[in-house]
Amino acid sequence: MCIAYPGRILELRGGTAVVDFSGARKDVNCMLVEAKVGDMVLVHAGFAIRVVDDDYKDK
Amino acid sequence: MITKINEIAREIGREIKIMEVCGTHTSAIARYGIKSVLPKNIRLVSGPGCPVCVTSQHDIDCMIELALQGIHVSTYGDMMRVPGSKSSLDDVRMKGAKIDVVYSADEVKDGVFFGVGFETTAPMTAAALKRQVAVYSVHKLIPPAMKLLVSEKYGIDGFINPGHVSVIIGSDVYKDIAAPQVVSGFEPENILESIYKLLLLIKERRNEVVNNYSPVSNEGNELAKRLISEHFKLCDSEWRGLGKIPQSGLEVKDSKLNAKTIYSDVLKNVKAKENPACNCGDILRGILEPRECRAFGKGCIPERPLGPCMVSGEGACRIVFEND
Amino acid sequence: MINLSHGSGGKEMDELIKEIRARLKSPGEWKGADDDAAYLGDIVFTTDSFIATPLFFPGGDIGKIAVCGTINDLSVMGAKPIALSLGIVCEEGFLKEQLLKIVDSISKVCEREGVPVVTGDFKVTEKGKLDKIMINTAGVGKMVKPLANSGAKPGDAIIVSGPIAQHSAALLAARFGYSPIESDCGSVKDRIFSVIQDINSAKDPTRGGVAAALNEISEKSNVKIVIDEESVPINSDAKAVLDMLGVDIYSSASEGIFVCTTQNPEAIVRKLSGSAVIGKVESGSGVFLKTRVGVRKIHKPTGKLIPRIC
Numbered sequence: 001m002c003i004a005y006p007g008r009i010l011e012l013r014g015g016t017a018v019v020d021f022s023g024a025r026k027d028v029n030c031m032l033v034e035a036k037v038g039d040m041v042l043v044h045a046g047f048a049i050r051v052v053d054d055d056y057k058d059k
Numbered sequence: 060m061i062t063k064i065n066e067i068a069r070e071i072g073r074e075i076k077i078m079e080v081c082g083t084h085t086s087a088i089a090r091y092g093i094k095s096v097l098p099k100n101i102r103l104v105s106g107p108g109c110p111v112c113v114t115s116q117h118d119i120d121c122m123i124e125l126a127l128q129g130i131h132v133s134t135y136g137d138m139m140r141v142p143g144s145k146s147s148l149d150d151v152r153m154k155g156a157k158i159d160v161v162y163s164a165d166e167v168k169d170g171v172f173f174g175v176g177f178e179t180t181a182p183m184t185a186a187a188l189k190r191q192v193a194v195y196s197v198h199k200l201i202p203p204a205m206k207l208l209v210s211e212k213y214g215i216d217g218f219i220n221p222g223h224v225s226v227i228i229g230s231d232v233y234k235d236i237a238a239p240q241v242v243s244g245f246e247p248e249n250i251l252e253s254i255y256k257l258l259l260l261i262k263e264r265r266n267e268v269v270n271n272y273s274p275v276s277n278e279g280n281e282l283a284k285r286l287i288s289e290h291f292k293l294c295d296s297e298w299r300g301l302g303k304i305p306q307s308g309l310e311v312k313d314s315k316l317n318a319k320t321i322y323s324d325v326l327k328n329v330k331a332k333e334n335p336a337c338n339c340g341d342i343l344r345g346i347l348e349p350r351e352c353r354a355f356g357k358g359c360i361p362e363r364p365l366g367p368c369m370v371s372g373e374g375a376c377r378i379v380f381e382n383d
Numbered sequence: 384m385i386n387l388s389h390g391s392g393g394k395e396m397d398e399l400i401k402e403i404r405a406r407l408k409s410p411g412e413w414k415g416a417d418d419d420a421a422y423l424g425d426i427v428f429t430t431d432s433f434i435a436t437p438l439f440f441p442g443g444d445i446g447k448i449a450v451c452g453t454i455n456d457l458s459v460m461g462a463k464p465i466a467l468s469l470g471i472v473c474e475e476g477f478l479k480e481q482l483l484k485i486v487d488s489i490s491k492v493c494e495r496e497g498v499p500v501v502t503g504d505f506k507v508t509e510k511g512k513l514d515k516i517m518i519n520t521a522g523v524g525k526m527v528k529p530l531a532n533s534g535a536k537p538g539d540a541i542i543v544s545g546p547i548a549q550h551s552a553a554l555l556a557a558r559f560g561y562s563p564i565e566s567d568c569g570s571v572k573d574r575i576f577s578v579i580q581d582i583n584s585a586k587d588p589t590r591g592g593v594a595a596a597l598n599e600i601s602e603k604s605n606v607k608i609v610i611d612e613e614s615v616p617i618n619s620d621a622k623a624v625l626d627m628l629g630v631d632i633y634s635s636a637s638e639g640i641f642v643c644t645t646q647n648p649e650a651i652v653r654k655l656s657g658s659a660v661i662g663k664v665e666s667g668s669g670v671f672l673k674t675r676v677g678v679r680k681i682h683k684p685t686g687k688l689i690p691r692i693c
Contacts, residue, residue, distance in 0.1 A: 003083055003626070003627060003629050004179075004222075004223045004226070005623065005626060005627045007623075021561075021620070021623035021624070021627065022619035022620055022622065022623040023618070023619050023620030023623065024556060024561045024562060024564060024620035024621075024623045024624045025561065025562035026559075026560055026561045026562070027560065029163070029165055029183075029186065031186060031282070031286075032182055032280060032282050032283045032286070033280070033282065034282075042223070042226065042274055043627070044179055044180070044183075044223055045135070045162065045163050045164065045179075045180055045183050046162060046163025046164070046165050046166075046183070047163070047165075047182065047183050047186070049179070049182075049223065049226050049227060049280060049283065050226050050274045050280065052273070052274050053273070056273045056274055057244065057246050057249065061676075089679065090674070090679065091674040091675065091676050091677055091679070092672070092673075092674050092676065092677030092678045092679035093676060093677050094677070095677040095678045095679065096676060096677045136629075153386065162559045162560075162628065247674065247675055247676040247677075248675070248676065251676060360685075361685045362395050362685055372629055380682075381682045381685075
C-alpha cells in the first residue's frame with residue numbers, strides 16, 4: 001500500500017510546508033517529521049512521513 | 060541483476076513462491092513489466108496489502124448506509140467503486156448522497172471520515188481525530204496478517220515487505236515472523252535487487268529481515284507511532300478473505316469520535332451478503348491467481364467487479380486484467 | 384442505466400457507441416463514421432459536446448476546448464477546417480458575464496485559426512436540469528489528405544507532437560490543491576498540416592489519453608505498437624501530480640497534441656519542436672510499453688480515472 005512521493009521543502013510555517021514535487025507545489029502537513037527548509041521529504045496522502053536523502057531511491 | 064536472479068533461481072531449481080505483501084508493490088511490478096524478465100520458476104503472488112481489497116463487505120455496507128442516511132461522508136478515492144452487498148459508494152453518490160473524495164485526511168472538516176489503510180495512513184486518520192473529526196476506522200496492521208499467512212502454511216517461500224508501512228513501523232517488528240523477508244522500495248531496479256536478496260535468503264533458508272529501502276529505519280517513525288497509539292487502540296479485525304485476525308486492527312479510542320458508536324442505531328441493522336461467486340479471499344491468501352478464478356474476465360471485469368480485487372488499482376485481478 | 388463510465392472514453396463507451404451506430408443504420412456513401420470525423424468526397428464533418436469539468440482552468444476554458452476539440456478532430460483526419468457551428472445550452476442562473484467570457488475565448492481561437500463560427504443555437508434549461516452549461520460544436524472541413532486510423536504500417540515510427548497527459552494534470556492539480564499547471568488546450572491544425580505529407584495516420588489523445596489513441600490505431604490498422612517509455616515526453620510537474628494521485632499517465636488526456644505514424648520521422652521531428660519519436664509499428668497486435676526493466680501491455684482504459692493513494 002501507499003504511494004509516497006519525494007519533494008523538497010520550500011517554505012515551512014508551523015506544521016505546514018510548501019513542498020516542490022518536480023515543479024508542482026503543494027501544502028504538506030509536517031507534523032509527523034522533524035524537517036527544515038531545503039529537506040527532501042517522502043509525502044503520503046498529504047503528510048510528510050520521512051526526511052530522505054536526495055538519492056534515497058538508489059539506496 | 061536479472062542475470063544474477065536467473066542464476067540463483069536456477070540453483071534453487073524448484074518453483075519459488077514469493078509474496079509481495081503491499082498493493083503498491085503489486086502495482087509497481089505490473090507497471091514496469093517486472094514479471095516479463097523473471098525466470099519461469101519464480102511465482103510472484105500478491106498478498107493482502109491492498110487496503111481496499113481487505114476491507115470487509117460489512118464495513119463498506121455500513122459506510123453506504125451512513126451516506127444513505129444523509130450523513131456527510133469522506134473517503135479516499137480507492138474506496139468509491141468497491142462493491143458492497145448491493146451497491147457502492149460511487150453508486151450512492153450518483154443518487155445524490157453527500158460523499159467527498161479526498162486526497163488527504165486534512166481536507167476533512169466534518170461528517171465521518173472512512174479511515175481505510177494500514178499503518179501508513181493510520182497516522183493521518185489520527186491527525187483527523189486530533190482535530191475532532193469523527194471516524195469509521197477499518198485500519199489494519201500488516202504484521203499479524205503476515206504471521207497468519209506463515210502459520211497457515213500457504214507455501215510462501217519469502218515476502219517482499221511493504222515499503223511505506225515500514226517507514227512508519229520500522230523493520231524490527233518483522234523479526235518474529237518466521238520467513239525470509241526483504242523490505243523493498245518501489246523503483247524497478249530496487250525491486251529486482253530486493254527479489255535477488257530474497258532469493259539468497261530463501262536458498263540459505265534464513266528466516267531473516269533484510270532492509271533494502273533506505274527511508275526505513277529499525278524503529279520507524281516515532282512521532283507517527285505515538286500519534287497512532289494516542290488515538291487508536293488495538294482490536295480484532297475482519298479481513299475480507301482472511302477472516303477475523305485477532306489484534307490486527309485499530310479502533311478509535313474516543314467513543315465520541317467513533318462513528319460506529321455515534322451511529323450504532325443506524326448501523327446495527329446492516330447485514331452484509333457475501334457474493335458466492337467472488338473468490339477474492341483465495342486471491343488475497345495467494346492460493347488462487349487471478350486467472351485461476353472462474354469469474355475472472357467473464358462475470359468479473361473492471362466495469363462490473365464482483366469483488367475488491369478487480370476494483371482497486373492495486374487489486375491483483377485488476378492489475379492482471381489491465382497489464383497482460 | 385447509463386453511468387459515468389459510459390462517457391469516459393474507454394471500453395464501455397465504445398460498446399455503447401457501437402450499439403447506437405447500429406441503430407442509426409448505415410451512413411450511405413459517408414466514410415470514416417468510426418474515425419475522428421466522417422467524410423464524403425472531400426467534405427469532412429465532425430461533432431463533439433463538452434460539459435463543465437471545470438468551466439475555467441489554467442490555460443483555457445470550456446469554450447476554448449470546445450472549438451479546439453473540433454478543429455483538432457478535423458485536422459487529425461487530414462481536413463482543413465472551414466467552419467464551425469456552436470450550440471450552447473445554459474442552466475438557469477448561469478452568469479451572463481461568464482457566458483460572454485467563454486464566447487470571447489471561442490472568438491479568440493476562431494480568429495487565430497481562421498475558422499469562423501457560422502451558425503449556432505442557444506437554449507436555457509430550468510435550474511437543476513443541467514450542470515451549468517453544455518456546449519456542442521460541429522465542424523466542416525475540406526479533405527487535404529485522408530489520415531485514417533487504419534493507415535499505420537509495420538515499419539512506421541510513432542511520433543507524439545508534444546508532452547503527454549498535460550490536460551489531465553492541469554485539472555487534477557487544480558482539484559487537489561497543487562500549484563497551477565497549464566493545460567495544453569490548443570489547436571494542432573498548423574502543426575499537423577506542416578508535416579501532413581509525411582503522416583500515415585493521426586489521432587488526438589483526448590479522453591483515454593495515448594493509451595486509447597494508440598489502441599485505436601493498432602486495432603483499425605491491424606498492427607502491433609511498441610512504445611519506449613524513456614522516449615515519451617511528459618512535463619515533470621505533470622508527471623509528479625499524476626504519479627502522486629496514482630493516475631496512469633498513458634490514460635490521461637491531452638488537448639493540444641497529436642500522435643501520428645510516419646515513414647519519415649526525422650523530417651517531422653525536425654519541423655515540429657517539442658515532438659519526439661516514442662515507438663514503432665510492427666506486425667502483430669496490441670500496444671506494448673518497454674519500461675526501464677521489462678515489457679507490459681497498454682490496454683484501452685476502462686472506466687473513470689479516480690485518483691487513489693493506496
